[in-house]
Amino acid sequence: MKIEIKDFCIRCGLCEDLYPELFHFDHPSDAIQVKADLIEGDLIEVARNAARDCAIAAIHLKS
Numbered sequence: 001m002k003i004e005i006k007d008f009c010i011r012c013g014l015c016e017d018l019y020p021e022l023f024h025f026d027h028p029s030d031a032i033q034v035k036a037d038l039i040e041g042d043l044i045e046v047a048r049n050a051a052r053d054c055a056i057a058a059i060h061l062k063s
Helices: 014-018 043-053
Strands: 002-005 023-026 031-034 059-062
Touching (some): 002 031, 002 043, 043 059
Antiparallel strands (some): 002 059, 023 031
16 A cells, blocks of 8 residues: 655644554655555554544645
């Protein structure tokens, strides 16, 4: 599974606060970065929760 952060992300940092194992705020590029190219194992459920908890639904999961 892969995670995509859409361009309309407002960079509120909620995903990084709640799911630091998946996300990192990159200050130089002013963007939220996904830490792993491929999400596997226990992180799949974490990724689903992150997509559900995103304030503006900017996190999308791809199989």
